[in-house]
Amino acid sequence: MNETAPLRARAEIDLAALRANVRVLRARAGGAHLMAVVKSDAYGHGAVPCAKAALEAGATWLGTATPHEALALRAAGLGGPLLCWLWTPGGPWREAIEAGIDVSVSGMWALREAVAAATAAGRPARIQLKADTGLGRNGCQPADWPELVAEALAAETAGLAKVTGLWSHFACADEPGHPSIAAQLGVFRDMVAYAEKAGAEPEVRHMANSPATLTLPEAHFDLVRTGIAMYGISPSPELGTSADFGLRPVMTLAASVALVKEVPAGHGVSYGHHYTTSAETTLGLIPVGYADGVPRHASGRGPVLVDGKVRTIAGRVAMDQFVVDLDGDRPETGADAVLFGPGDRGEPTAEDWAVASDTIAYEIVTRIGARVPRVYVNERDEPHETPTDND
Structure with missing residues (x-):
């Protein structure tokens, strides 16, 4: 798959991170x-x-x-x-x-x-x-x-x-x-x-x-x-974060902002109008929903990085889309909306989504649906020093 092709949504899989995680775990296994x-x-x-x-x-x-x-x-x-x-x-x-x-x-x-x-x-x-x-x-x-x-x-x-x-x-x-x-x-x-x-x-x-x-x-x-x-996901926050164990999350889930528009104060957003704008603002449409694996239970709580700021889902997650309140900001249509990743750019992590959804990070990554393309990066294994099983 062409990694630069415009996509509605994508799950970027960093195979270099996966290989590094395996080496860390081998070392822990003695x-x-x-x-x-x-x-x-x-x-x-x-x-x-x-x-x-x-x-x-x-x-x-x-x-x-x-x-x-x-x-x-x-x-x-x-x-x-x-x-x-x-x-x-x-x-x-x-x-x-x-x-x-x-x-x-x-x-x-x-x-x-x-x-x-x-x-x-x-x-x-x-x-x-x-x-x-x-x-x-x-x-x-x-x-x-x-x-x-x-x-x-x-x-x-x-x-x-x-x-x-x-x-x-x-x-x-x-x-x-x-x-x-x-x-x-x-x-x-x-x-x-x-x-x-x-x-x-x-x-x-x-x-x-x-x-x-x-x-x-x-x-x-x-x-x-x-x-x-x-x-690259910690099996339990009680045990420590991924970083505590030297692990790096492998999946980054992102979508392209499909629409940005101005709405007046008091405007209902998404099914049931569980969210209403408190002032004139801008809304961003993110074209992924529970059919893609975005938990409906994260309605009103799920975090998303858009235009350098972490936003929160406004109203209900629908089957194919959800909305974020952009507080007057106007990112370009097609801009990245990053639901979760390693956190390097300030984006949420799968653990953040687990907290927002009252579940575990295992479920967050596993539930991402088949209609979200997997885009593999760092497919070639670069030269490295690999520990032996006796290290």
Whole structure:
């Protein structure tokens, strides 16, 4: 895509920032390998370009939620270790096995489907057993772990599977000092020890997500899984800002001002007239709305940088547009309206939008819709000093 072409809106993705973030996270991970999590189209940033950039920066694994996300990476020519963890009955198990994708198994039904697919494919399934250590979401409960481990190892003996990983996920790693953190670590160690005593020889044991990678070295094991931090967003303001961790936001969301006009005092703005001008003023029309991922819940609160000043959305966010009160200023039509970015130019950040929308920055970037073009900058990896996994 031509980066200079006029666009209604654009999400600029700085791949140099992403690569730098991966290197920072690798250094924080110590000797553990790093999985670049590119689920949900790389949190809205574009799965294939971000996966390639992460691998260039030293990530050794890729991770997705759905099997179709994983298969799309393989179709794009991305080889190497790849884990997919959100399976449902009847999923494309055989295709994943044939593509060399590690499949996560949390219960007996999934193990049986993986083994049946491996039989049909004529090659063993690479399976990773997921333990529910306290999150209460996916994963095998401790009481059911012995049966799952026994059946998985029996499939391994039969040449139908290889247990490549043992893993789990934290519930509250983004809440420093939460008692569940130590409790989950203890349960995970016990479940890993049981599986290994039974004969499992996993390639990787892993539990650390982004916050645990940044703050819990005791949870790093063989591999860390970094999602939101890779995109330069702090996993929790309580833990520190992006800058505190040496991370840089990767996405900048901007639109072109579509109209500037004068209106009198007392003029209603947008649906429901929840905003009325207090004096004669100028209004700016920004041509993005909730169909593009701008949260409607940010109506009257969302910050936008226009003409060097941070403005606030006036009235309701509509499907395709919203309005800002320009306080008499008259920027040119076509001028940039920057919703969020790294903050270098005084623009708001995704965290600012999260606060305005009563949500988290994860949702802000992930919800940006497909009709907003992704414009990739710094696609080439310039020469640099890359830390080794042992640094």
